[in-house]
Amino acid sequence: MSTRVFEKWYREDRLPHIFCTGCGNGTVMNCAIKAVDTMQWEIDDTIFISGIGCSSRAPGYITTDSLHTTHGRALTFATGVKMANPDLNVVVFTGDGDLSAIGGNHFIHACRRNIDMTVICMNNMIYGMTGGQGSPCTPVGKISTTTPYGATEPTFDLAGLAVAAGANHVARWTSYHTKELTKAIETGLSTEGLSFIEAMVQCPTAYGRRNKLRTVTDMVEWMRTHSILLQKARRMEAEGKSIPEDFFTVGEFIHRQRPAMGVKR
Amino acid sequence: MKLKIDEQRCKGCNLCTTVCPYNIFQEGRKLNERGIIVPILDRPQRCTNCRLRHLYGRQLCGACQMICPDQAIYWVEEDPYSEESVVIEF
Numbered sequence: 001m002s003t004r005v006f007e008k009w010y011r012e013d014r015l016p017h018i019f020c021t022g023c024g025n026g027t028v029m030n031c032a033i034k035a036v037d038t039m040q041w042e043i044d045d046t047i048f049i050s051g052i053g054c055s056s057r058a059p060g061y062i063t064t065d066s067l068h069t070t071h072g073r074a075l076t077f078a079t080g081v082k083m084a085n086p087d088l089n090v091v092v093f094t095g096d097g098d099l100s101a102i103g104g105n106h107f108i109h110a111c112r113r114n115i116d117m118t119v120i121c122m123n124n125m126i127y128g129m130t131g132g133q134g135s136p137c138t139p140v141g142k143i144s145t146t147t148p149y150g151a152t153e154p155t156f157d158l159a160g161l162a163v164a165a166g167a168n169h170v171a172r173w174t175s176y177h178t179k180e181l182t183k184a185i186e187t188g189l190s191t192e193g194l195s196f197i198e199a200m201v202q203c204p205t206a207y208g209r210r211n212k213l214r215t216v217t218d219m220v221e222w223m224r225t226h227s228i229l230l231q232k233a234r235r236m237e238a239e240g241k242s243i244p245e246d247f248f249t250v251g252e253f254i255h256r257q258r259p260a261m262g263v264k265r
Numbered sequence: 266m267k268l269k270i271d272e273q274r275c276k277g278c279n280l281c282t283t284v285c286p287y288n289i290f291q292e293g294r295k296l297n298e299r300g301i302i303v304p305i306l307d308r309p310q311r312c313t314n315c316r317l318r319h320l321y322g323r324q325l326c327g328a329c330q331m332i333c334p335d336q337a338i339y340w341v342e343e344d345p346y347s348e349e350s351v352v353i354e355f
Contacts, residue, residue, distance in 0.1 A: 026334025
């Protein structure tokens with residue numbers, strides 16, 4: 001007997017996947033599958049939906065039914081699936097370019113309607129698949145192919161957006177924090193209404209290569225040292241200290257019970 | 266139990282070398298037939314999951330398996346007379 005990771009859930013004949021060396025998407029997939037496995041959902045009752053992008057290749061490696069849809073429209077398809085059959089458990093994999101740039105409007109309205117699904121956003125801070133263009137989540141001063149002198153625009157705080165738009169469970173972790181990420185996804189899956197988990201992932205090929213984080217371990221180390229717990233950030237804010245630049249907060253942003261749509265009663 | 270790296274899946278990102286609390290994974294030196302430098306295992310019998318899984322009856326630690334983006338790390342049951350024996354500490 002060998003103990004592979006969740007043999008039941010992976011399409012073994014499709015592995016190894018096409019993600020680059022050290023891409024964090026594989027880690028987030030592990031965490032999501034572990035959470036789904038802990039929830040004891042059946043393969044036939046679960047559906048993974050994705051848009052276009054690196055992260056959206058993920059459902060192709062999972063044995064459940066899946067939809068690989070048009071760019072930015074993963075949430076609209078997910079809404080349709082949930083409305084057509086509320087018995088299904090819907091999980092959406094999406095990336096930062098997919099969710100925040102082209103699918104931004106769908107995202108805020110999915111949060112507003114509070115549809116019963118789990119959205120896992122793998123935020124690699126760049127458009128990885130198309131060759132490293134700057135996305136709305138590229139931090140200020142970082143270099144991409146469309147921002148060769150450093151990005152100048154402020155970034156999109158996706159977790160904050162989800163809180164403001166009305167999602168029921170919002171959390172942000174990185175692919176280094178696998179235990180916490182798994183727990184956050186698990187809480188998200190068991191929460192009624194839209195739960196949004198933002199997973200910061202490393203992208204050494206498109207992002208790290210241009211920003212002096214060439215090796216995978218460098219980039220993971222950067223995420224580890226530049227993440228700051230939400231409680232600590234709030235405490236620092238209360239004390240009047242400012243959070244240093246290019247730090248991002250991690251933790252559970254909100255957990256509430258707004259009325260949800262698509263729940264069978 | 267015995268720790269294994271699937272050489273058909275590993276892409277040589279060396280993430281496992283950063284997370285293992287015992288530093289069992291070390292950066293490799295040799296290319297394998299796929300042209301990838303797979304990490305080498307330094308005294309894998311120290312692994313917590315290898316030693317204590319049967320005693321506790323559940324998965325222990327497993328940080329390397331969770332962070333491995335290529336799903337390449339796994340454990341196998343050991344034959345009773347294999348060369349690398351596992352020392353069980355109680």
